[in-house]
Amino acid sequence: MLYYPEPLARVISELQKLPTIGPKTAQRLAFFLLRMPESETTKLVQAISDVKTLLSYCDICGNITDRSPCYICTDPERDLQTICVIEDPDDLLAIERTKEYNGLYHALMGVLSPLDGVGPNDLRIDPLFERIRNENIKEVILATNYTTEGQATALYLTKRLENAGIVITRIAYGIPVGGDLEYIDEVTLAKALEGRRRV
């Protein structure tokens, strides 16, 4: 058994709690930190601590922000009549990177999953309905993942929004750009055919 001095062991064990960091990587990072100038480690510590103290979730859309409402919810240039419903704030960043969407967002902070004990009250569903009632919303785009739970959540919302007098759409499931048809699995291909469009 290798034996590390206590502070080193502690930093290794803390680093290991991060996703994709195994014992070997944690050890390498710890030794790297040890060799870093103190001014650099101080900056790192400060940045990590600021993430927690300065950032929070936007009260309206659930985005990660340093002020609430966030820059998207307060941007007058955006289409204020469309809400894109997503599972987590990470998905917002992914959609923003496309620069194709100019509407608002609403993060549910999860998906329906009885096996994980997650019901509608554990998600930001009531706030969504409140927004639809109070803001002048014309279209809701359901952009939950194409997993079983993501699908169930989209179906549940569809049913509850049926009579709200708005357009409900679901993002399409399809072939990745640059995807060679020959190498795409038949399930994805079948779904893509199902969702084909007139050109």
Place this chain on the structure above:
Amino acid sequence: MRLNQLVLRNFRNYVDCEIDFKDGVNLIVGENAQGKTTLLEAIYFLSTAKSHRTYLDDELIRYNESWFYLKGAFVPAISGEEARREAAAVNLMTVEVSNELNGKKRFKLNGTLQKKLSQWIGQFNVVFFSPESLALVKGAPADRRRFVDRLISQISAAYLHHLQNYQFALKQRNELLKQIRSKGASVELLDAWDDLLVADGIALIQARAKVLAQLKVHTQAKHADLTGDSEKLDLTYQPLLDGADRAMASDMDDQFRRALQSSRHFDIRRGTTSVGPHRDDFKLVLEARSAGTVYRQEARSFGSQGQQRTIALALKLGELELLREETEETPVVLLDDVFSELDEARSAFLFELLRRLNAQTFITSTRQEVWTPDLGDCCVFTVQDGKVR
């Protein structure tokens, strides 16, 4: 395609073993508990990512070890000794799988890690026949469902995908039913899970109806060959949704949804879903003539031992024909301990058929003498304590 080489490491009682197999019949001989069935199990695992005798992959890891590894190397199936020797130098395909204790299985195809099981599974197909195959006739509906599900999954990756989705949605729905009963969760929430069950469930029912109709034709033909036309076998799909095998998809959609609706209260009380393809079965009916009268009887409860064994064999041969038809390739045939199961006439029929199909066949037995020269050529492998000679 032909399995040219099999590698087993820490797999049951094998430590590290490499075996070069031959075309045609490979006879695996050894005393009890030496590792004969384990070889067939390894080949089966490389095709299906499952064992034929346990759900628990960790049971397959050698005692006191923490992982197992299997590899199969395949060459083109070419007849003619010269061509074969040439071809044997080139691997057409390698399939590898490893499993860590309490961990995940990892799959490689031609040396490349595969993220999706559906892209690894079914690279080559197997038909497994053993004394336990009798459960297809005598066993519970679940035994027959498993047979059908594995058969169709070998042909269609889409089916496997629908099956996995369906089973997961079913688990979620059943949990929700319990939460409605005990924690007052809203009944309305069932709608979404019902929709998912209907979408994937109907794909399952349609595929089963189609494949079982094909299987019926092949099985009947083989059964007739085995019994010399004295009996007639009938195989009918019994979807729990009445008539669902004949209905149009759109009608079925409606029917399934309504069935789920009307059993809701019952389901909530029981905490489980009572309708759907997870309860399907197929029925085997034997039509026999006796003293001028025709009897139609369910093979499960009325068939004699011999009749039931013949039906089980006919089903397996039907499976073989169906896989051949669908994949345009003869599956690898695994026969575990069949001599204890089949009389001489049936064995002779079976081996004649396999020879005609030029199927690569693996047969286990405790006695080498069971293989008589009139059955054709075979290559003998002796297994002792996890080692092969």
